[in-house]
Amino acid sequence: MAVLSALLTIILYTWIGIRTSQCPRLRTWPSKRYGFWTLGIISMLLARMIHVHGHTDFTIHMVVHLLLGMLAPLLLVLAAPVTLLLRALPVRHARIATRTLRLRLVQLLTHPVVTVCLNFGGLWILYRTSLFEWMHISMLVSVLVHMHVFVAGFVFTTSVLYIDPAPHRSSFRLRAAVMVLGFAAHAVLAKIIYAESIPGVSAADARQGALLMYYGGDLVDAVLIGVFCLFWYRRFI
Amino acid sequence: MLLVNDPRTNLWSGILFGLGMVAFIDEALFHQLLHWHHFYDRLTTEVGLVSDGLFHAFSWFATIASLFMLAGLRKKNGFWFKRWWGGVMLGGGVFQLYDGIAQHKWMRLHQIRYVENVIVYDWVWNIIAVLMIIGGTFLIIRTQSRLKGSV
Numbered sequence: 001m002a003v004l005s006a007l008l009t010i011i012l013y014t015w016i017g018i019r020t021s022q023c024p025r026l027r028t029w030p031s032k033r034y035g036f037w038t039l040g041i042i043s044m045l046l047a048r049m050i051h052v053h054g055h056t057d058f059t060i061h062m063v064v065h066l067l068l069g070m071l072a073p074l075l076l077v078l079a080a081p082v083t084l085l086l087r088a089l090p091v092r093h094a095r096i097a098t099r100t101l102r103l104r105l106v107q108l109l110t111h112p113v114v115t116v117c118l119n120f121g122g123l124w125i126l127y128r129t130s131l132f133e134w135m136h137i138s139m140l141v142s143v144l145v146h147m148h149v150f151v152a153g154f155v156f157t158t159s160v161l162y163i164d165p166a167p168h169r170s171s172f173r174l175r176a177a178v179m180v181l182g183f184a185a186h187a188v189l190a191k192i193i194y195a196e197s198i199p200g201v202s203a204a205d206a207r208q209g210a211l212l213m214y215y216g217g218d219l220v221d222a223v224l225i226g227v228f229c230l231f232w233y234r235r236f237i
Numbered sequence: 238m239l240l241v242n243d244p245r246t247n248l249w250s251g252i253l254f255g256l257g258m259v260a261f262i263d264e265a266l267f268h269q270l271l272h273w274h275h276f277y278d279r280l281t282t283e284v285g286l287v288s289d290g291l292f293h294a295f296s297w298f299a300t301i302a303s304l305f306m307l308a309g310l311r312k313k314n315g316f317w318f319k320r321w322w323g324g325v326m327l328g329g330g331v332f333q334l335y336d337g338i339a340q341h342k343w344m345r346l347h348q349i350r351y352v353e354n355v356i357v358y359d360w361v362w363n364i365i366a367v368l369m370i371i372g373g374t375f376l377i378i379r380t381q382s383r384l385k386g387s388v
Contacts, residue, residue, distance in 0.1 A: 180294045184290040184293065185290070191276070191281075191290070194277050211276065218297060225298055225302070226301055230305070232305065233308065236309070237309040237312060
């Protein structure tokens, strides 16, 4: 089921990309974006496949978290899905979509300061309250937490990288500051988990997971920062 | 905003790169290869954790951003190595001194090495930092005077 829906998503994206590229008034959709989309969906699929083992193994739980909350959002944002959707929609519908994107509420929810709080604040709540234990008792809580991790990661990434249309833009400086604060919160949380563990997780397991969180996070962050700086370079140099 | 023919950009790119470079060497050499530093030890204060997290994130960002600034300077033929290197030494030295005195000693983040005579390591660490700051400042002042002379 998961494999099927992943395949469908990839096929749908590819089909829309190829079909819109045939339209004379639109440019050819860049081929690298098909790759980003496919890799992003595969990351989500991987997370979906191994997350069951995450209930007993904290390191696996962290791999799921890295795939779902950081790597998949970054790859999917690089694939510019909103731009592709707007290309494919008839003008009347596309206008409704862009009007939605311009709403006050959307503006508030996609502001970097808000997204960084939702993303990294959510993590603090997950690992510093009993939510982590509930997640392993209730299937519903587990699904909700995983959804939040992905959505918050995705919205945070769109709020600092303007690849898709972003009607309300923040300065490079503000977005850079927000990124540094968010990554710092992530690093501090990883060290706290390393030191104090989490209820229901053995000390050795927590340490291994925390190291993975810290250094794995750094790797994905480096790509995110690199893309961000590339935009800055193109804008000013 | 950044003007590529501006000597300040050379200085800031250098300072950011120096800070990032020292943090990176710290991470790669003392944490990963030699295992002298601990990822965490029980004496670490809360303020130490926050300071470490902030510097970790900032230096990671600074390393990458400064290289993009450097690429911009080179593209516009505005790269001035002597001034940039002055910035590298100053940025690196300041961070190393902060790390050596504030983070290691006051905030008890971790020690340089878990040995009897750690004081020797502390002195060597901080003296190198001071020498870097002096060297960097010297280069910056020298390029500064050339700046005034050229106008």
